Amino acid sequence: MRNYERTDGPAVRERKKGDMTEGPITRQLVLFALPLFVGALFQLMYNTTDSVILGKFVGADALAAIGATGTTAFGLLNIAIGVTNAFTVVISQLFGAGKHDQVRRAVANAMWISLVLGILLGFVGFFGARPIMRLLGTPENIMEPACMYVMIYGGLIIGQVFYNAASAILKALGDSKTPLYFLIFCSLLNIVLDLAFVLIWEGGVPGVAWATVISQILSAVLCMAYMFARYPQLRFGREELKIDRRLMREMLRIGVPLGITNGLLSVGMMVVTGVVNSFGSDIVAVYTVGGKVSQIATVTFSQLAFSFSVFAGQNFGAKKYDRILEGSRKALRMVVGLSLLSTVVIILAANQVALLFLNAGExxxxxxxAQMIRIQACFYVFLGAIWVYNSALRGVGDVRTTVYSSVVELCAKVGLSVLLARLVGYVGIWFAEPIGWILGLLVSGIVFCGKKWMGRAEFS
Known part of the structure; x- marks a missing residue:
């Protein structure tokens, strides 16, 4: 029997509002994914704005500098995303089972984890920036601005950690709109600050870093404040603020492997970046532009795939396994269709899209x-599929398989990047990542379709 905290009041009303355990599946997935999609567009917009402003108004070296920091800065963020994803998994399962008293305790424990994580990542980002940039073989002409960017962004990443925590908690309740509103605010503020720091105060690459962290910290504070004001059932008292070993252990059981895996993936991409760096700053700029375009091209189906994690988590908590399988089939069909559409558009418009970041004379x-963009676009369908299966497995708490899948993907990317770069030059690097997608997909796809995850006992 489900342990509802009470049968009326805001907790139950909010449960019905964000409940994905009943109703039309396709409609629920699309409606939940739409705010995520819009939010991802704004996220890309302000990340891309950094590159566009630097490339257009400062020069190719500045663009290459921020590109050289990409894997390091994103690596820190990726660890935070992996750990905070555990909040969505645990809280969505508790929410799906109607255990609202435990939801409050889980939120309190999530705050403790976020605080410690933000401090640790900040320490690594600030003090590890220069050694990491040198280890990656960053070209000397872009070394100093690259180091400054990582020190500023990484040292103050705690704002991003708490925003991700709030976003993960809200998504677990089926609310993907509130994180969107604050992401839009953060994106617009970041663009304004980018222009001010670069064009008015001539801050260059460090100025872009300051613009990013200021907007992130302010967005995190406002999002947290609104979350507790909007959802009274999430407010925890002194008693709930105490560390709950069972909840903490479950969050860390899921979050630590995901965080480590994301960190390892980022380390792997750092190795790839090191290989790219060996070809000079022009190829670093190519890699930067190609990566940005891939993020833009995959944003539609990536968010639809990621939204399935919440759907799977809630239905796993409610023991509706057939609904998870039906939802996975529908999600996969939509993702495949959108990925094929993106492939066609990007292949046809590769040159025009690249011009958004570069001057025509380069x-x-x-x-x-354009070459890198077209090569990787041919493999988007495999990327979409691996996102769906990994999201499903993450939602039901099968972290082990997602780790195995990611490790296989990582080894393929790194090994093939090094090997193919020696055999055919830098073009070989552009093929290494898609091959990794395919091999990782084999792992997660086989396990999910094998249905062994049904035998797991949901967290309760």
Whole structure:
């Protein structure tokens, strides 16, 4: 029998509002994913704005500098995303089972984890920036601005950690709109600050870093304040603020492997970046533009796939396994369709999209960027599929398989990048990542379709 805290009041009303355990599946997935999609567009917009402003108004070296920091800065963020994803998994299962008293305790424990994580990542980002940049073989002409960016962004990443925590908690309740509103605010503020720091105060790459962290910290504070004001059932008292060993253990059981896996993936991408760096700053710029375009091109189906984690978590908590299987089939069909559409559009418009980041006179970088974009676009369907299956497995708490899948993907990316770069030059690097997608998909796809995850006992 489900342990509802009470049969009326805001807790139950909010449960019905965000409940994905009943109703039309396709409609629920699309409606939940739409705010995530819009939010991802704004996230990309302000990340892309950094590159566009630096590339257009400062120069190709500044663009290459921020590109050289990409894997390091994103690595820190990726660890935070992995750990905070555990909040969505645990809280969505508790919410799906109607255990609202435990939801409050889980939120309190999530705050403790976020605080410690933000401090640790900040320490690594600030003090590890220069050694990491040197280890990656960053070209000397872009070394100093690259180090400054990582020190500023990484040292103050705690704002991003708490925003991700709030976003993960809200998504677990089926609310993907509130994180969107604050992400839009953060994105617009970041763009304004980018322009001010670069064009008015001539801050260059460090100025872009300051613009990013200021907007992130302010967004995190406002999102947290609104979350507790909007959802009274999430407010925890002194008693609930105490560490709950069982909840903490479950969050760390899921979050630590995901965080470590994301960290390892980022380390792998750092190795790839090191290989790219060996070809000079022009190829670094090509890699930067190609990566940005891939993020833009995959945003539609990536958010639809990621939304399935919440759907799977709630239905796993409610023991509706057939609904999870039905939802996975519908999600996969939509993701495949959108990924194929993205492939066609990007292949046809590769040159025009690359021009958003570069000046027309930089012909060699433009040609290289278009080449990378077209190569990777041919494999988007595999990327979409692995996102669906990994999201489903993450939602039901099967972290082990997602870790195995990610490790296989990582080894393929790193090993093939090094090997193919030696055999055929930098173009070989553009093929290494898609091959990794395919091999990782085999792992997660086989396990999910094998249905062994049904035998797991949900967290209760």
């Amino acid at each position: 012909t060699e970088i433009l040609a290289g960027s």
